[in-house]
Amino acid sequence: MATLGLIEYAQAGPEVRAVYDEIMAVRKADWINNFWKALAHDPVSLRRTWESIKQVMVPGELDHLTKQMIYIAVSATNQCGYCIASHTAAARKAGMTDAMFAELMAVVGMANETNRLASGYQVEIDDAFKK
Amino acid sequence: MATLGLIEYAQAGPEVRAVYDEIMAVRKADWINNFWKALAHDPVSLRRTWESIKQVMVPGELDHLTKQMIYIAVSATNQCGYCIASHTAAARKAGMTDAMFAELMAVVGMANETNRLASGYQVEIDDAFKK
Amino acid sequence: MATLGLIEYAQAGPEVRAVYDEIMAVRKADWINNFWKALAHDPVSLRRTWESIKQVMVPGELDHLTKQMIYIAVSATNQCGYCIASHTAAARKAGMTDAMFAELMAVVGMANETNRLASGYQVEIDDAFKK
Amino acid sequence: MATLGLIEYAQAGPEVRAVYDEIMAVRKADWINNFWKALAHDPVSLRRTWESIKQVMVPGELDHLTKQMIYIAVSATNQCGYCIASHTAAARKAGMTDAMFAELMAVVGMANETNRLASGYQVEIDDAFKK
Amino acid sequence: MATLGLIEYAQAGPEVRAVYDEIMAVRKADWINNFWKALAHDPVSLRRTWESIKQVMVPGELDHLTKQMIYIAVSATNQCGYCIASHTAAARKAGMTDAMFAELMAVVGMANETNRLASGYQVEIDDAFKK
Amino acid sequence: MATLGLIEYAQAGPEVRAVYDEIMAVRKADWINNFWKALAHDPVSLRRTWESIKQVMVPGELDHLTKQMIYIAVSATNQCGYCIASHTAAARKAGMTDAMFAELMAVVGMANETNRLASGYQVEIDDAFKK
Numbered sequence: 001m002a003t004l005g006l007i008e009y010a011q012a013g014p015e016v017r018a019v020y021d022e023i024m025a026v027r028k029a030d031w032i033n034n035f036w037k038a039l040a041h042d043p044v045s046l047r048r049t050w051e052s053i054k055q056v057m058v059p060g061e062l063d064h065l066t067k068q069m070i071y072i073a074v075s076a077t078n079q080c081g082y083c084i085a086s087h088t089a090a091a092r093k094a095g096m097t098d099a100m101f102a103e104l105m106a107v108v109g110m111a112n113e114t115n116r117l118a119s120g121y122q123v124e125i126d127d128a129f130k131k
Numbered sequence: 132m133a134t135l136g137l138i139e140y141a142q143a144g145p146e147v148r149a150v151y152d153e154i155m156a157v158r159k160a161d162w163i164n165n166f167w168k169a170l171a172h173d174p175v176s177l178r179r180t181w182e183s184i185k186q187v188m189v190p191g192e193l194d195h196l197t198k199q200m201i202y203i204a205v206s207a208t209n210q211c212g213y214c215i216a217s218h219t220a221a222a223r224k225a226g227m228t229d230a231m232f233a234e235l236m237a238v239v240g241m242a243n244e245t246n247r248l249a250s251g252y253q254v255e256i257d258d259a260f261k262k
Numbered sequence: 263m264a265t266l267g268l269i270e271y272a273q274a275g276p277e278v279r280a281v282y283d284e285i286m287a288v289r290k291a292d293w294i295n296n297f298w299k300a301l302a303h304d305p306v307s308l309r310r311t312w313e314s315i316k317q318v319m320v321p322g323e324l325d326h327l328t329k330q331m332i333y334i335a336v337s338a339t340n341q342c343g344y345c346i347a348s349h350t351a352a353a354r355k356a357g358m359t360d361a362m363f364a365e366l367m368a369v370v371g372m373a374n375e376t377n378r379l380a381s382g383y384q385v386e387i388d389d390a391f392k393k
Numbered sequence: 394m395a396t397l398g399l400i401e402y403a404q405a406g407p408e409v410r411a412v413y414d415e416i417m418a419v420r421k422a423d424w425i426n427n428f429w430k431a432l433a434h435d436p437v438s439l440r441r442t443w444e445s446i447k448q449v450m451v452p453g454e455l456d457h458l459t460k461q462m463i464y465i466a467v468s469a470t471n472q473c474g475y476c477i478a479s480h481t482a483a484a485r486k487a488g489m490t491d492a493m494f495a496e497l498m499a500v501v502g503m504a505n506e507t508n509r510l511a512s513g514y515q516v517e518i519d520d521a522f523k524k
Numbered sequence: 525m526a527t528l529g530l531i532e533y534a535q536a537g538p539e540v541r542a543v544y545d546e547i548m549a550v551r552k553a554d555w556i557n558n559f560w561k562a563l564a565h566d567p568v569s570l571r572r573t574w575e576s577i578k579q580v581m582v583p584g585e586l587d588h589l590t591k592q593m594i595y596i597a598v599s600a601t602n603q604c605g606y607c608i609a610s611h612t613a614a615a616r617k618a619g620m621t622d623a624m625f626a627e628l629m630a631v632v633g634m635a636n637e638t639n640r641l642a643s644g645y646q647v648e649i650d651d652a653f654k655k
Numbered sequence: 656m657a658t659l660g661l662i663e664y665a666q667a668g669p670e671v672r673a674v675y676d677e678i679m680a681v682r683k684a685d686w687i688n689n690f691w692k693a694l695a696h697d698p699v700s701l702r703r704t705w706e707s708i709k710q711v712m713v714p715g716e717l718d719h720l721t722k723q724m725i726y727i728a729v730s731a732t733n734q735c736g737y738c739i740a741s742h743t744a745a746a747r748k749a750g751m752t753d754a755m756f757a758e759l760m761a762v763v764g765m766a767n768e769t770n771r772l773a774s775g776y777q778v779e780i781d782d783a784f785k786k
């Protein structure tokens with residue numbers, strides 16, 4: 001339960017419904033996940049966040065699946081349970097196999113490890129990386 | 132400068148040199164970056180970390196460039212200046228263009244934003260994501 | 263459930279009861295939330311933490327509600343589910359409306375996004391900000 | 394220096410200049426800070442980020458200074474050196490006194506402390522906070 | 525439940541069983557905790573992670589209990605619920621008393637607080653700490 | 656340089672000098688590090704933080720060196736450059752050898768890695784760890 005509760009389609013005003021409709025159309029889905037239903041308490045943020053997500057996640061130089069895996073990498077690093085669950089589902093829908101997920105996790109794990117070795121050992125940036 | 136200083140090839144013992152030689156061979160490079168020179172104070176960790184990195188970063192279901200970009204995503208999320216610099220350099224060497232980097236950053240930024248909206252609004256995981 | 267369980271008023275020793283009494287008096291409440299009941303296993307930390315919270319959260323240059331919203335901002339950034347729930351409740355009690363909460367979340371989200379853009383793009387601090 | 398370098402006004406294309414002009418107008422300033430000059434490598438992100446910041450930081454239910462202090466709270470929690478410096482400067486410009494900054498820091502510090510006590514003691518959310 | 529589910533001993537292939545057998549032997553336990561059963565979907569990561577943990581957690585200059593407490597310190601800082609629970613259990617098995625846990629938490633809390641005071645106040649590293 | 660600058664002993668008022676004197680006495684040192692000189696802009700926070708640090712870091716069930724190493728573990732996890740530098744210096748003064756530091760870093764690295772594997776694989780807490 002979100003603190004403010006979730007706004008279902010039936011209760012939603014026209015601004016919120018317009019975003020919900022668009023989300024379902026883009027995702028070829030017939031339901032809205034809780035994230036948007038919570039954010040719908042603030043229709044302006046709902047609209048802005050959806051527009052940003054749509055712009056950012058569209059296939060470009062990076063394909064949609066790669067972008068979903070990057071989303072998982074960030075979410076696992078931040079320990080965001082909701083985002084890990086929702087973006088893992090989205091990545092699977094976009095074609096992520098178990099083997100790809102395993103490799104993704106292995107890289108995320110190592111990066112989190114060596115990030116702390118680099119900071120703990122107080123390693124200075126090599127001049128070659130500053131060019 | 133690492134607290135313990137950096138161990139250059141000339142000062143290094145045979146275990147450390149063996150890892151340095153392997154790093155340079157794998158990377159087709161003639162130098163070692165500071166991260167490894169700091170870690171070399173602990174030859175056992177140096178060997179283990181290198182073996183792990185080698186295993187994790189080898190192309191598999193995900194290609195090497197995708198893995199380097201995931202590394203950057205984690206490092207930027209953790210604010211690890213050294214790792215951002217070194218893995219951005221590695222990703223560029225592996226073919227990351229400015230446009231790919233820009234898209235990567237856009238996804239990393241959005242993921243960090245929505246991670247906090249999900250937690251702040253206390254959004255519960257949808258049943259559909261638990262299957 | 264805390265690993266160590268929760269110490270209820272009835273079981274508590276005099277040092278712990280003294281803190282519980284004070285918390286209830288300051289908050290004009292007739293119950294103690296789980297955070298303090300867990301911390302009560304360590305009466306010295308309980309006392310120190312309560313004294314610090316009391317000193318820090320008292321209205322001063324910033325009013326109490328602003329301080330509670332800053333607490334939420336930190337807790338959402340850290341993904342601390344307990345603290346988000348407890349300080350959101352406290353902030354509402356202090357007068358935070360749904361509209362204020364929505365604006366708070368929007369700022370927290372953007373700050374988490376641009377923090378990573380700044381680090382990922384390796385942006386140097388402007389001289390104008392160093393003065 | 395950003396990895397990609399900074400795009401100065403003189404070098405910038407029309408889309409970037411349009412954002413720069415708007416930033417300077419809104420802020421009543423005659424210069425652009427490095428964050429935007431780095432992001433300008435990606436004019437689409439530059440535009441989206443600026444539009445979002447403008448929408449989020451405008452005075453509403455929370456005044457501009459409160460929003461800047463929330464930005465500092467998040468940035469200090471995330472250890473983002475650039476953002477701490479830039480938003481501390483912005484908050485001062487908006488009227489934050491030394492005494493206000495000191496109180497802000499005290500709350501940020503305590504929140505980061507108790508966030509970890511809550512997680513480390515594995516404190517469960519009180520039913521009263523779930524309503 | 526892990527997204528991929530958990531691999532029980534009965535279903536496991538020989539590589540996974542070999543690791544499970546070793547974990548139970550080293551820990552003098554007759555069961556495997558969920559972390560390993562989830563990771564078992566990737567036998568290579570399972571093996572590598574177990575070998576690393578075994579090497580890192582063996583008593584050396586620091587005893588096993590100290591290492592478990594350091595593990596808790598990191599896990600509480602990162603808000604990793606699973607790791608806090610599992611390593612608190614492991615530390616207790618290794619002799620951590622309630623009083624030791626309380627002191628550990630107090631240090632973790634203060635460190636998280638002063639980390640943000642240091643960053644928020646933009647404190648420069650003293651020359652004496654750079655030697 | 657702290658944003659607010661550093662308050663040297665000569666400029667300090669009597670409340671600040673009293674804390675500085677106590678810090679130097681406890682540490683058997685003839686100088687004050689920058690952290691305290693920055694915090695001195697807020698004599699109340701200076702006093703509270705010092706009292707808390709003194710209480711928390713005093714040898715108890717855990718010895719002083721163990722506490723300093725826990726401080727480093729948290730600081731490296733949070734990427735707090737100042738705190739890593741200052742507490743590494745303090746730990747060395749308290750007897751931390753290079754070999755101890757190396758083991759500390761190895762544990763910190765692994766904990767940061769497995770924290771993300773546990774969250775990314777969405778591992779549920781074993782019943783055995785809830786007792």
